[in-house]
Amino acid sequence: xxxxxxxxxxxxxxxxxxxxxxxxxxxxxxxxxxxxxxxxxxxxxxxxxxxxxxxxxxxxxxxxxxxxxxxxxxxxxxxxxxxxxxxxxxxxxxxxxxxxxxxxxxxxxxxxxxxxxxxxxxxxxxxxxxxxxxxxxxxxxxxxxxxxxxxxxxxxxxxxxxxxxxxxxxxxxxxxxxxxxx
Amino acid sequence: xxxxxxxxxxxxxxxxxxxxxxxxxxxxxxxxxxxxxxxxxxxxxxxxxxxxxxxxxxxxxxxxxxxxxxxxxxxxxxxxxxxxxxxxxxxxxxxxxxxxxxxxxxxxxxxxxxxxxxxxxxxxxxxxxxxxxxxxxxxxxxxxxxxxxxxxxxxxxxxxxxxxxxxxxxxxxxxxxxxxxxxxxxx
Numbered sequence: 101x102x103x104x105x106x107x108x109x110x111x112x113x114x115x116x117x118x119x120x121x122x123x124x125x126x127x128x129x130x131x132x133x134x135x136x137x138x139x140x141x142x143x144x145x146x147x148x149x150x151x152x153x154x155x156x157x158x159x160x161x162x163x164x165x166x167x168x169x170x171x172x173x174x175x176x177x178x179x180x181x182x183x184x185x186x187x188x189x190x191x192x193x194x195x196x197x198x199x200x201x202x203x204x205x206x207x208x209x210x211x212x213x214x215x216x217x218x219x220x221x222x223x224x225x226x227x228x229x230x231x232x233x234x235x236x237x238x239x240x241x242x243x244x245x246x247x248x249x250x251x252x253x254x255x256x257x258x259x260x261x262x263x264x265x266x267x268x269x270x271x272x273x274x275x276x277x278x279x280x281x282x
Numbered sequence: 283x284x285x286x287x288x289x290x291x292x293x294x295x296x297x298x299x300x301x302x303x304x305x306x307x308x309x310x311x312x313x314x315x316x317x318x319x320x321x322x323x324x325x326x327x328x329x330x331x332x333x334x335x336x337x338x339x340x341x342x343x344x345x346x347x348x349x350x351x352x353x354x355x356x357x358x359x360x361x362x363x364x365x366x367x368x369x370x371x372x373x374x375x376x377x378x379x380x381x382x383x384x385x386x387x388x389x390x391x392x393x394x395x396x397x398x399x400x401x402x403x404x405x406x407x408x409x410x411x412x413x414x415x416x417x418x419x420x421x422x423x424x425x426x427x428x429x430x431x432x433x434x435x436x437x438x439x440x441x442x443x444x445x446x447x448x449x450x451x452x453x454x455x456x457x458x459x460x461x462x463x464x465x466x467x468x469x
Contacts, residue, residue: 137451
Protein backbone atom coordinates (compact mmCIF):
# COMPACT_ATOMS: atom_id res chain seq x y z
CA UNK A 101 0.00 0.00 0.00
CA UNK A 102 1.18 3.50 -0.80
CA UNK A 103 2.15 5.95 1.88
CA UNK A 104 1.47 9.65 2.13
CA UNK A 105 4.31 11.87 0.94
CA UNK A 106 7.08 12.61 3.43
CA UNK A 107 5.91 16.24 3.55
CA UNK A 108 2.34 15.23 4.34
CA UNK A 109 3.49 12.78 7.02
CA UNK A 110 5.78 15.38 8.58
CA UNK A 111 3.08 18.06 8.60
CA UNK A 112 0.49 15.63 10.00
CA UNK A 113 2.59 14.62 13.01
CA UNK A 114 4.02 18.06 13.62
CA UNK A 115 0.55 19.61 13.69
CA UNK A 116 -0.75 16.71 15.79
CA UNK A 117 2.00 17.23 18.37
CA UNK A 118 1.43 21.00 18.47
CA UNK A 119 -2.34 20.59 18.81
CA UNK A 120 -1.98 18.11 21.68
CA UNK A 121 0.62 20.38 23.31
CA UNK A 122 -1.41 23.56 22.93
CA UNK A 123 -4.60 21.83 24.08
CA UNK A 124 -2.91 20.44 27.20
CA UNK A 125 -1.24 23.76 27.92
CA UNK A 126 -4.64 25.47 27.54
CA UNK A 127 -6.15 23.21 30.19
CA UNK A 128 -3.17 23.62 32.52
CA UNK A 129 -2.83 27.41 32.22
CA UNK A 130 -6.52 28.13 32.78
CA UNK A 131 -6.35 25.94 35.86
CA UNK A 132 -3.55 27.95 37.51
CA UNK A 133 -5.20 30.05 40.21
CA UNK A 134 -4.49 33.76 40.62
CA UNK A 135 -1.85 35.62 38.71
CA UNK A 136 1.61 34.12 38.34
CA UNK A 137 4.55 34.54 35.94
CA UNK A 138 4.18 30.89 34.93
CA UNK A 139 0.57 31.50 33.99
CA UNK A 140 1.48 34.44 31.74
CA UNK A 141 4.34 32.49 30.22
CA UNK A 142 2.04 29.54 29.41
CA UNK A 143 -0.54 31.87 27.86
CA UNK A 144 2.11 33.26 25.53
CA UNK A 145 3.40 29.80 24.60
CA UNK A 146 -0.15 28.62 24.01
CA UNK A 147 -0.77 31.51 21.61
CA UNK A 148 2.52 30.95 19.78
CA UNK A 149 1.68 27.24 19.39
CA UNK A 150 -1.79 28.11 18.07
CA UNK A 151 -0.41 30.55 15.52
CA UNK A 152 2.16 27.94 14.45
CA UNK A 153 -0.63 25.39 13.94
CA UNK A 154 -2.48 27.90 11.78
CA UNK A 155 0.59 28.63 9.65
CA UNK A 156 1.45 24.94 9.23
CA UNK A 157 -2.20 24.20 8.44
CA UNK A 158 -2.04 26.64 5.52
CA UNK A 159 1.02 24.81 4.15
CA UNK A 160 -0.67 21.50 4.75
CA UNK A 161 -3.85 22.50 2.94
CA UNK A 162 -1.87 23.82 -0.04
CA UNK A 163 0.11 20.59 -0.13
CA UNK A 164 -3.03 18.47 0.16
CA UNK A 165 -4.70 20.33 -2.72
CA UNK A 166 -1.79 19.40 -4.99
CA UNK A 167 -1.20 15.84 -3.78
CA UNK A 168 -3.84 13.15 -3.73
CA UNK A 169 -3.69 10.97 -0.64
CA UNK A 170 -2.92 7.29 -1.17
CA UNK A 171 -5.94 5.11 -1.81
CA UNK A 172 -7.91 3.55 1.01
CA UNK A 173 -7.98 -0.26 1.20
CA UNK A 174 -10.15 -1.69 -1.57
CA UNK A 175 -12.12 -3.79 0.92
CA UNK A 176 -13.25 -0.77 2.91
CA UNK A 177 -17.07 -0.40 2.90
CA UNK A 178 -18.55 2.70 1.31
CA UNK A 179 -19.98 4.06 4.57
CA UNK A 180 -16.54 3.90 6.16
CA UNK A 181 -15.02 5.76 3.23
CA UNK A 182 -17.73 8.39 3.55
CA UNK A 183 -17.21 8.66 7.32
CA UNK A 184 -13.44 8.91 6.88
CA UNK A 185 -13.73 11.67 4.29
CA UNK A 186 -16.30 13.54 6.39
CA UNK A 187 -14.16 13.30 9.50
CA UNK A 188 -11.01 14.40 7.65
CA UNK A 189 -12.82 17.41 6.21
CA UNK A 190 -14.13 18.34 9.65
CA UNK A 191 -10.65 18.03 11.13
CA UNK A 192 -9.32 20.41 8.49
CA UNK A 193 -12.05 22.89 9.40
CA UNK A 194 -11.21 22.63 13.12
CA UNK A 195 -7.45 22.88 12.56
CA UNK A 196 -8.18 26.39 11.28
CA UNK A 197 -11.21 27.28 13.39
CA UNK A 198 -9.69 26.48 16.79
CA UNK A 199 -6.58 28.69 16.56
CA UNK A 200 -8.52 31.37 14.71
CA UNK A 201 -11.13 31.55 17.49
CA UNK A 202 -8.32 31.81 20.05
CA UNK A 203 -6.65 34.56 18.04
CA UNK A 204 -9.90 36.53 17.78
CA UNK A 205 -10.51 35.96 21.49
CA UNK A 206 -7.16 37.42 22.51
CA UNK A 207 -7.65 40.41 20.17
CA UNK A 208 -11.09 41.09 21.67
CA UNK A 209 -9.52 40.78 25.11
CA UNK A 210 -7.13 43.55 24.07
CA UNK A 211 -3.98 41.41 24.15
CA UNK A 212 -2.43 41.18 20.69
CA UNK A 213 -0.12 38.27 19.88
CA UNK A 214 3.59 39.01 19.62
CA UNK A 215 4.85 35.84 17.94
CA UNK A 216 7.81 34.42 19.90
CA UNK A 217 8.06 37.86 21.50
CA UNK A 218 9.38 39.18 18.16
CA UNK A 219 6.63 39.88 15.65
CA UNK A 220 3.47 41.70 16.49
CA UNK A 221 0.73 39.97 14.54
CA UNK A 222 -2.10 41.93 12.93
CA UNK A 223 -4.79 43.44 15.12
CA UNK A 224 -8.00 43.60 13.12
CA UNK A 225 -10.44 43.52 15.99
CA UNK A 226 -10.83 46.21 18.62
CA UNK A 227 -10.88 45.44 22.33
CA UNK A 228 -14.41 44.44 23.27
CA UNK A 229 -15.04 42.73 26.63
CA UNK A 230 -18.52 41.48 25.65
CA UNK A 231 -17.24 39.93 22.42
CA UNK A 232 -14.24 38.53 24.32
CA UNK A 233 -16.54 36.69 26.74
CA UNK A 234 -18.45 35.17 23.79
CA UNK A 235 -15.26 34.19 21.97
CA UNK A 236 -13.89 32.57 25.11
CA UNK A 237 -16.88 30.21 25.09
CA UNK A 238 -16.58 29.67 21.33
CA UNK A 239 -12.88 28.84 21.65
CA UNK A 240 -13.56 26.42 24.51
CA UNK A 241 -16.36 24.55 22.74
CA UNK A 242 -14.54 24.38 19.43
CA UNK A 243 -11.66 22.81 21.35
CA UNK A 244 -13.85 20.28 23.09
CA UNK A 245 -15.53 19.38 19.79
CA UNK A 246 -12.16 19.00 18.13
CA UNK A 247 -10.94 16.81 21.00
CA UNK A 248 -13.93 14.53 20.40
CA UNK A 249 -13.20 14.40 16.66
CA UNK A 250 -9.51 13.68 17.28
CA UNK A 251 -10.61 10.90 19.64
CA UNK A 252 -12.72 9.36 16.85
CA UNK A 253 -9.87 9.80 14.37
CA UNK A 254 -7.43 7.99 16.70
CA UNK A 255 -9.92 5.19 17.44
CA UNK A 256 -10.58 4.68 13.74
CA UNK A 257 -6.85 4.57 12.97
CA UNK A 258 -6.27 2.06 15.77
CA UNK A 259 -9.20 -0.05 14.57
CA UNK A 260 -7.62 -0.25 11.13
CA UNK A 261 -4.23 -1.10 12.63
CA UNK A 262 -5.30 -3.61 15.25
CA UNK A 263 -8.62 -5.08 14.11
CA UNK A 264 -8.55 -4.83 10.31
CA UNK A 265 -4.75 -4.90 9.94
CA UNK A 266 -5.27 -3.35 6.51
CA UNK A 267 -2.28 -0.95 6.42
CA UNK A 268 -4.38 2.22 6.60
CA UNK A 269 -2.43 3.63 9.53
CA UNK A 270 0.92 2.70 8.00
CA UNK A 271 0.21 5.15 5.16
CA UNK A 272 0.71 7.97 7.67
CA UNK A 273 3.71 6.48 9.47
CA UNK A 274 7.30 7.20 8.58
CA UNK A 275 9.40 4.28 7.47
CA UNK A 276 10.98 2.61 4.50
CA UNK A 277 8.59 2.87 1.67
CA UNK A 278 7.26 0.01 -0.37
CA UNK A 279 5.91 2.46 -2.88
CA UNK A 280 5.27 6.01 -1.81
CA UNK A 281 2.77 8.25 -3.47
CA UNK A 282 4.23 11.39 -4.94
CA UNK B 283 -13.90 101.14 63.60
CA UNK B 284 -13.42 104.48 61.91
CA UNK B 285 -14.43 104.97 58.34
CA UNK B 286 -10.79 105.26 57.43
CA UNK B 287 -9.88 101.99 59.07
CA UNK B 288 -12.82 100.28 57.33
CA UNK B 289 -11.74 101.62 53.95
CA UNK B 290 -8.19 100.47 54.62
CA UNK B 291 -9.39 97.00 55.54
CA UNK B 292 -11.59 96.75 52.43
CA UNK B 293 -8.70 97.94 50.30
CA UNK B 294 -6.30 95.44 51.83
CA UNK B 295 -8.74 92.58 51.34
CA UNK B 296 -9.30 93.54 47.70
CA UNK B 297 -5.58 93.71 46.99
CA UNK B 298 -5.01 90.38 48.70
CA UNK B 299 -7.80 88.76 46.72
CA UNK B 300 -6.45 90.20 43.49
CA UNK B 301 -2.95 88.93 44.28
CA UNK B 302 -4.31 85.54 45.11
CA UNK B 303 -6.15 85.44 41.77
CA UNK B 304 -2.95 86.26 39.93
CA UNK B 305 -0.91 83.52 41.56
CA UNK B 306 -3.44 80.75 41.76
CA UNK B 307 -6.04 79.86 39.22
CA UNK B 308 -7.45 76.54 40.28
CA UNK B 309 -9.10 74.77 37.39
CA UNK B 310 -12.04 72.44 37.56
CA UNK B 311 -11.01 69.04 36.30
CA UNK B 312 -13.38 67.31 33.93
CA UNK B 313 -12.75 63.68 34.91
CA UNK B 314 -14.96 62.33 32.15
CA UNK B 315 -12.50 63.76 29.63
CA UNK B 316 -9.37 62.94 31.54
CA UNK B 317 -7.41 59.74 31.78
CA UNK B 318 -4.38 58.28 33.47
CA UNK B 319 -3.01 55.06 32.07
CA UNK B 320 -0.01 52.81 32.49
CA UNK B 321 1.67 51.35 29.41
CA UNK B 322 3.87 48.31 29.86
CA UNK B 323 4.97 45.16 28.11
CA UNK B 324 3.97 41.69 29.15
CA UNK B 325 6.19 39.14 27.35
CA UNK B 326 6.73 41.83 24.72
CA UNK B 327 3.01 42.36 24.30
CA UNK B 328 2.18 46.05 24.74
CA UNK B 329 -0.60 46.58 27.26
CA UNK B 330 -2.37 49.86 27.94
CA UNK B 331 -4.22 49.84 31.23
CA UNK B 332 -6.30 52.63 32.71
CA UNK B 333 -6.69 53.87 36.24
CA UNK B 334 -10.44 54.24 36.54
CA UNK B 335 -10.37 56.37 39.72
CA UNK B 336 -8.13 59.38 40.16
CA UNK B 337 -8.27 63.04 40.86
CA UNK B 338 -6.26 65.91 39.42
CA UNK B 339 -6.00 69.44 40.74
CA UNK B 340 -4.29 71.94 38.53
CA UNK B 341 -3.66 75.60 39.24
CA UNK B 342 -2.79 77.13 35.94
CA UNK B 343 -2.99 80.56 34.44
CA UNK B 344 -1.80 80.83 30.85
CA UNK B 345 -0.46 84.31 31.64
CA UNK B 346 1.69 82.98 34.49
CA UNK B 347 2.57 79.39 33.63
CA UNK B 348 5.55 79.36 36.00
CA UNK B 349 3.18 79.84 38.94
CA UNK B 350 1.26 76.70 38.05
CA UNK B 351 0.98 73.77 40.41
CA UNK B 352 -0.41 70.31 39.92
CA UNK B 353 -1.39 67.42 42.07
CA UNK B 354 -2.69 64.06 40.92
CA UNK B 355 -3.98 61.35 43.25
CA UNK B 356 -4.65 57.90 41.91
CA UNK B 357 -6.52 54.97 43.48
CA UNK B 358 -4.02 52.18 43.13
CA UNK B 359 -6.76 49.54 43.29
CA UNK B 360 -8.40 51.00 40.20
CA UNK B 361 -5.95 49.86 37.52
CA UNK B 362 -7.87 47.96 34.86
CA UNK B 363 -5.54 45.55 33.04
CA UNK B 364 -8.38 43.94 31.14
CA UNK B 365 -9.72 41.21 33.41
CA UNK B 366 -11.65 41.71 36.67
CA UNK B 367 -9.89 38.67 38.12
CA UNK B 368 -6.41 40.04 37.38
CA UNK B 369 -7.40 43.53 38.53
CA UNK B 370 -8.01 42.07 41.99
CA UNK B 371 -4.66 40.33 41.94
CA UNK B 372 -2.63 43.44 41.16
CA UNK B 373 -4.23 45.33 44.04
CA UNK B 374 -2.62 42.78 46.37
CA UNK B 375 0.60 43.10 48.35
CA UNK B 376 2.95 41.85 45.60
CA UNK B 377 1.87 44.62 43.25
CA UNK B 378 0.25 47.82 44.51
CA UNK B 379 -0.60 46.73 48.05
CA UNK B 380 -3.67 48.92 47.83
CA UNK B 381 -4.75 48.00 51.37
CA UNK B 382 -1.68 49.69 52.82
CA UNK B 383 -1.04 52.24 50.04
CA UNK B 384 -4.45 53.11 48.59
CA UNK B 385 -3.17 56.20 46.77
CA UNK B 386 -0.32 56.96 44.46
CA UNK B 387 0.36 60.66 44.06
CA UNK B 388 2.22 63.18 42.02
CA UNK B 389 2.89 66.64 43.44
CA UNK B 390 4.63 69.24 41.35
CA UNK B 391 7.57 71.17 42.78
CA UNK B 392 8.32 73.37 39.77
CA UNK B 393 6.64 74.06 36.47
CA UNK B 394 8.55 75.99 33.83
CA UNK B 395 7.37 77.19 30.45
CA UNK B 396 9.27 75.51 27.60
CA UNK B 397 8.01 77.13 24.44
CA UNK B 398 4.56 77.55 23.02
CA UNK B 399 2.11 75.15 24.59
CA UNK B 400 4.87 73.30 26.43
CA UNK B 401 5.80 73.07 30.07
CA UNK B 402 8.55 71.27 31.91
CA UNK B 403 7.28 69.73 35.07
CA UNK B 404 9.31 68.58 38.06
CA UNK B 405 7.78 66.92 41.04
CA UNK B 406 7.58 64.05 43.44
CA UNK B 407 5.98 60.80 42.47
CA UNK B 408 4.95 58.52 45.31
CA UNK B 409 3.83 54.96 44.70
CA UNK B 410 3.64 52.21 47.30
CA UNK B 411 5.24 54.45 49.89
CA UNK B 412 8.32 55.24 47.79
CA UNK B 413 8.96 58.72 46.50
CA UNK B 414 11.08 59.68 43.51
CA UNK B 415 11.91 63.01 41.90
CA UNK B 416 10.63 63.05 38.36
CA UNK B 417 10.81 65.42 35.39
CA UNK B 418 8.71 65.29 32.30
CA UNK B 419 7.46 67.51 29.49
CA UNK B 420 3.81 68.48 29.37
CA UNK B 421 1.78 70.00 26.59
CA UNK B 422 -1.09 72.39 27.16
CA UNK B 423 -3.60 73.31 24.57
CA UNK B 424 -6.91 75.08 24.75
CA UNK B 425 -9.80 73.03 23.47
CA UNK B 426 -13.31 74.40 23.41
CA UNK B 427 -12.71 76.90 26.22
CA UNK B 428 -10.92 74.33 28.32
CA UNK B 429 -7.29 73.42 28.81
CA UNK B 430 -6.03 69.99 27.91
CA UNK B 431 -2.83 68.91 29.65
CA UNK B 432 -1.13 65.92 28.10
CA UNK B 433 2.08 64.13 28.76
CA UNK B 434 3.81 60.93 29.64
CA UNK B 435 6.30 59.96 32.24
CA UNK B 436 8.53 56.89 31.96
CA UNK B 437 9.27 55.09 35.20
CA UNK B 438 10.78 51.79 36.35
CA UNK B 439 8.25 49.70 38.22
CA UNK B 440 10.90 48.03 40.37
CA UNK B 441 11.99 51.42 41.73
CA UNK B 442 8.59 51.49 43.43
CA UNK B 443 8.63 47.83 44.39
CA UNK B 444 5.74 47.12 42.03
CA UNK B 445 5.88 43.38 41.39
CA UNK B 446 7.68 41.66 44.24
CA UNK B 447 9.12 38.17 44.57
CA UNK B 448 8.91 36.13 41.38
CA UNK B 449 7.48 39.15 39.56
CA UNK B 450 10.88 40.87 39.78
CA UNK B 451 11.65 38.83 36.66
CA UNK B 452 11.38 41.53 33.99
CA UNK B 453 11.20 38.93 31.20
CA UNK B 454 7.52 38.50 32.04
CA UNK B 455 6.52 42.05 32.91
CA UNK B 456 9.02 44.66 31.72
CA UNK B 457 10.55 47.09 34.19
CA UNK B 458 9.78 50.06 31.94
CA UNK B 459 6.35 51.55 32.44
CA UNK B 460 5.07 54.74 30.88
CA UNK B 461 2.44 56.68 32.77
CA UNK B 462 0.37 58.51 30.21
CA UNK B 463 -2.11 61.16 31.18
CA UNK B 464 -4.54 63.58 29.73
CA UNK B 465 -6.32 66.04 32.00
CA UNK B 466 -9.08 68.30 30.72
CA UNK B 467 -9.85 71.24 32.98
CA UNK B 468 -11.75 74.49 32.81
CA UNK B 469 -11.61 77.76 34.72
